Amino acid sequence: MAKRILLKLSGEALAGEKKTGFDEATVKAVADQVKKLVDDKIQVGIVIGGGNFWRGRTSENMDRTKADQIGMLATVMNCIYVSEIFRSVGMQTEILTPFAVGAFTKLFSKDIAVSSLEQGKVVFFAGGTGHPYFSTDTGVVLRAIEVEADEILLAKSIDGVYDSDPAKNPSAKKYDEITIDDVIAQNLQVMDMTASILARDNHMPMRVFGLEEPGSIVKTMSGEFSGTVVTC
Numbered sequence: 001m002a003k004r005i006l007l008k009l010s011g012e013a014l015a016g017e018k019k020t021g022f023d024e025a026t027v028k029a030v031a032d033q034v035k036k037l038v039d040d041k042i043q044v045g046i047v048i049g050g051g052n053f054w055r056g057r058t059s060e061n062m063d064r065t066k067a068d069q070i071g072m073l074a075t076v077m078n079c080i081y082v083s084e085i086f087r088s089v090g091m092q093t094e095i096l097t098p099f100a101v102g103a104f105t106k107l108f109s110k111d112i113a114v115s116s117l118e119q120g121k122v123v124f125f126a127g128g129t130g131h132p133y134f135s136t137d138t139g140v141v142l143r144a145i146e147v148e149a150d151e152i153l154l155a156k157s158i159d160g161v162y163d164s165d166p167a168k169n170p171s172a173k174k175y176d177e178i179t180i181d182d183v184i185a186q187n188l189q190v191m192d193m194t195a196s197i198l199a200r201d202n203h204m205p206m207r208v209f210g211l212e213e214p215g216s217i218v219k220t221m222s223g224e225f226s227g228t229v230v231t232c
Contacts, residue, residue: 002150011052050074098130137191159210
């Protein structure tokens with residue numbers, strides 16, 4: 001079993017049925033699951049997307065750099081909120097960002113991140129990479145590589161990797177296992193292309209699963225996994 005993981009959560013998933021802002025019951029359910037992992041001595045880092053607050057790339061009226069900066073701040077808000085819910089169920093947390101956010105977070109460094117993980121803290125990597133034109137997908141792969149995680153867990157709105165969009169194609173085929181090379185070759189959108197290539201080049205395996213399934217995070221780590229394994 002992996003001893004150090006990076007969990008990627010989508011902002012939209014944490015918003016629940018509202019699709020915007022926060023749904024406390026949803027976040028609390030995630031917190032309860034992560035606490036079980038921490039209690040089992042699994043070190044957990046978390047990256048959260050910002051889509052429950054901001055989808056600036058869809059606008060044609062904004063400079064891309066500014067839109068991405070707003071998105072980075074959205075992920076900081078998400079991490080501060082989710083961190084507090086995690087603390088309310090008995091976990092210790094740390095929020096690291098690649099840029100200064102006053103007294104709200106600490107600046108990212110590998111030493112701080114690894115030390116915090118080894119102390120049993122859940123480490124939130126907020127603010128993406130700190131640069132425009134890079135998504136939180138790239139951010140989670142980058143941080144996983146930097147802190148030498150064993151694997152990435154991608155909690156998504158669908159329950160794995162399919163050969164086409166299951167929302168549009170009822171006959172879409174779900175993969176139990178697929179290589180990152182095939183993901184890239186078929187442009188399957190598990191994550192963006194930059195992130196996929198970074199994962200391939202650094203041999204970072206992933207598990208893709210649906211967050212909405214009850215207990216899905218714990219099941220993924222306990223051998224009851226029903227999503228897709230992406231090998232490198």
